[in-house]
C-alpha cells in the first residue's frame with residue numbers, strides 16, 4: 166500500500182474544472198457539491214428530496230431530475246448518502262449504458278465487504294469505482310486542512326485527483342483495493358467514538374463538581390497532544406510484537422482503571438465505560454502481560470470476545 170499525496174505521475178488528469186455530478190445532498194453531500202461549485206466545476210446535483218438542491222441551483226448547479234440524468238451529466242460521479250443500501254436504491258435502476266465509462270467516487274460510509282461488493286457491481290457495468298473515506302465534517306470540506314483517502318484503480322485516481330482536490334487539500338491514495346479505504350474509515354470512526362466517549366465520560370465526572378464541559382476541555386486539551394505523541398512508538402511495539410514498559414506497565418494502568426471505576430460509582434456517574442476499559446486490561450494481565458507496556462492489549466482486540474460459558 167502506498168499513500169501518495171498529489172501524485173506527480175498523473176496520467177492525463179481531467180481538466181482542472183472538469184464537470185462533476187453529486188448524488189446525495191445531505192449534510193455532507195451538500196458541502197461536497199458547494200465546494201465543487203466554488204472550485205469552478207460545472208456541477209450537476211441530484212437528491213431524493215429535490216428541495217435540498219435549491220440553494221445549489223441558485224448558486225449555479227444544474228438540477229438532475231433523476232439519478233440517470235445526473236450520471237449522464239459528468240464523467241466523474243460522486244455519491245454520498247446514508248449507507249450502501251441507499252446508494253444501490255438509486256443506482257441499481259440506472260441503465261448500464263449510462264454508467265459505462267464513468268467513474269463513481271463513493272464517499273458513503275460502509276464496511277469493507279460492502280465496498281468490495283460495490284466495486285464488483287460497478288465492474289460488471291463498466292463503471293470505474295473509487296472508494297473514499299472523508300476524514301472531516303461538512304464544515305471542513307473544501308479547505309486545505311482536511312483529507313479524503315481514496316482507493317481503487319490508480320489511473321482513474323490520478324485522472325480525477327485534480328477535481329477531488331476541490332474537496333480536500335490531501336487526497337492520500339491507499340492502493341487498488343476499494344475495501345481498504347472503507348476499512349480505514351471503520352478504524353478511524355472507532356478511534357473517534359472511543360475518544361469522544363472518553364471525553365463525554367470525563368465531562369460527566371467533572372460535571373458532578375460543577376465544572377463546565379468548556380472548562381474541562383480547556384484543561385484536557387493540554388494533555389491530548391501528549392497521548393497522540395505516544396502513537397508512533399506504540400505503533401512500533403504493535404508492529405514488532407514487543408511491548409517494553411518504557412513509560413508504564415499495564416499493571417500500573419490497571420490500578421488507575423480501578424480508581425476510575427470507583428470514582429464513577431461513588432459519584433453516581435455511569436461506570437460501564439471505565440469498567441469495560443478495565444476488563445480488557447484485566448484479561449491481558451491474566452494472560453501474563455501485566456508487566457508489559459499498554460500496547461500489549463492489541464492481542465485483546467485481535468480476537469473476538471470469548472463466548473460467555
Ligand code: FVH
Nearest residue numbers: 189190191192193194213214246247251254273274302303
Ligand atoms: N456528516 C459527517 O460529518 C460525516 C463525515 C464522514 C462521512 N460521513 C458519511 O457521509 C454519508 C452521508 O452523511 P450525511 O451527514 O450527509 O447524512 P444526512 O445528512 O443524513 O444525508 C443522508 C443523505 O442520504 C440520502 N438518502 C438516504 N436514504 C436514501 C435512499 N434510500 N435513496 C436515496 N437517497 C437516500 C438522503 O436523501 P434525502 O433524505 O435528503 O432525500 C440524504 O441526501 C454517510 O455515509 C456518513 O457516514 C458524514
